[in-house]
Amino acid sequence: MGRSPCCEKAHTNKGAWTKEEDQRLIDYIRTHGEGCWRSLPKSAVLASCLNFFSPSGFRFSAGLLRCGKSCRLRWINYLRPDLKRGNFSEEEDELIIKLHSLLGNKWSLIAGRLPGRTDNEIKNYWNTHIKRKLMSRGIDPQTHRSLNEKPTSAVVPVAPATTTTVTAAAVTVTPPAKPTQLDFKSALAPAQSMAEINRLLQSNTMKANNSILDFKFQTVVKAESVEENNCSTSGMTTDEEPPLPRPVSADAGGERREELNLELTIGLATPSSRSLTTTRPSSASSGNSAESKLQFHPYLQFSGTAATPTTTAAEAVCLCWQLGGGARGNCHCQCSSGGRQQQQIRYQYC
DNA sequence: AACAATTCCAACCGCTCTTGT
DNA sequence: CACAAGAGCGGTTGGAATTGT
The missing domain is CATH 1.10.10.60 (Homeodomain-like)
Structure with a gap:
């Protein structure tokens, strides 16, 4: 074109x-x-x-x-100096599987949770090792369902159609106004509840990169049309152990429908993430605006609470990676947050 | 040793998204 | 708003390395 x-x-x-x-x-x-x-x-x-x-x-x-x-x-x-070469650990394997079940083939997002790994590496590893591993476990690597299970109405567990906002400090996958529909039963091992998934992700990722993880899954159980079972849970949002949602079929019209509102906020944890290392605030490339003085630092890692969506986060400590040799220096950049919702964290080049 | 088959992964390709004008 | 450039992403491929016959 x-x-x-x-x-x-x-x-x-x-x-x-x-x-x-x-x-x-x-x-x-x-x-x-x-x-x-x-x-x-x-x-x-x-x-x-x-x-x-x-x-x-x-x-x-x-x-x-x-x-x-x-x-x-x-x-x-x-x-890149911060790449972690070598074999994937068992923990990394499991984390990739979990993340793939949630995100689908969003290799860059998955790579963002695995410090030192690239999307290309993970993609290759998935295709050559993990697929086979899952098959041997009797799990379909695409759907993460048991291979014996009869396929149902074409609900594919891929990342929802979302808008993605990439800021310097966080990737925020914002669900559309209408709650995102996901077939979690097919996307996840049947025994796993939301709380369980959250726990797993939290512990795995925290262990893996010692930083921020903001996966939040909320179940929004909606009673549609018929008020079945005196269902008073309409609009209920909970982080508590909810019952495993039923699969949402494409043609669930008229039936009680359970929808999942997937609020997924991923605080990028590591300079290994391509999104982080190469995405710069729009102002950074403009030489004229006042904001152009705020420059993008390609090797930043945020810690503390600044990158979480629930804090006002006026401060953040940046761990700067110095180019050349990958030595990690510690500096205190000037950071400011755009507020609870936007999380536009800006910082000065240091 | 020679060849074929398979595995693995770096690199490429084409598309989409974002940004600037 | 339209367009172009730049950048990012995911799928695919080519060929080197490894394994099997």
Whole structure:
């Protein structure tokens, strides 16, 4: 649709990256930071001309003839200093399975809960290991239901159609005005109640990354049309152990319908998250506005209460990752919250 | 040892979303 | 509002590595 290609394919390298290309990309990002991926290859070429010998002593031999997109991917999936290489632990396995049952193939969201793991890595791991693992357990990896179970009316446990707001500190998946309908019976192991799921997620994730988790599941039980069973639970919202909701079928018209209002707020916990590392407040790229002085820090991790949706959160402590070597420094950025609802946390570059 | 089959994962592709003009 | 550019995401692929025959 009238879009220019992301790069001039004729003049770019493809395929596996060489060590020299890696080093050039690392050097460039150490000096200039992330972002502006499309202009990076050109800039890297320029930098190589200006600094024939890099600070690290690496001698540039030629420009970085790579598509900006390719540079971004290489950095995010392979070169970033905070990546945790190596095998997935059993805990990570289970967490991925849980998160997949809730979010579907939202690999980037899942990756956001696993420090040091990338969405690509998780996606590959899912396809090569976990799928098989679930199959061997007799569980359908797509629906998370027992393979023996008869499929029902095409309710697929994927992430609900939602609007997603990405701020510097949190991904907030806001349900639409109408409560999101999810088939939790199919999405989750039958024995698991909401409270159980919450507990599991809480403990697993807290253990995994020692930070914020704001999964909140609310069940909204609605009595529609017929007031069946004197159901006085209309609009009830509870965090308490609720009865497992019945599956919501697409054609449940006329029947008592139980809807799940999925309020899912994920406080991004780690700089490993792509959303966090590369999403910047709109103001940051505008050089003119007053807000442009508030810059986006690509390596931030929030702790404390600032990223939770239930606090006013005037303060937050930022743990800054310094580029180069991944050393974690501790600094106190100026943070302010946009309020209980918006959680627009801003901070000054430090 | 040679070849085929399978596994694994880095990289690519095309689409959507966001943002700026 | 329309359009373009930039960035992010999820699905797919190519080929290296490993395993089986």
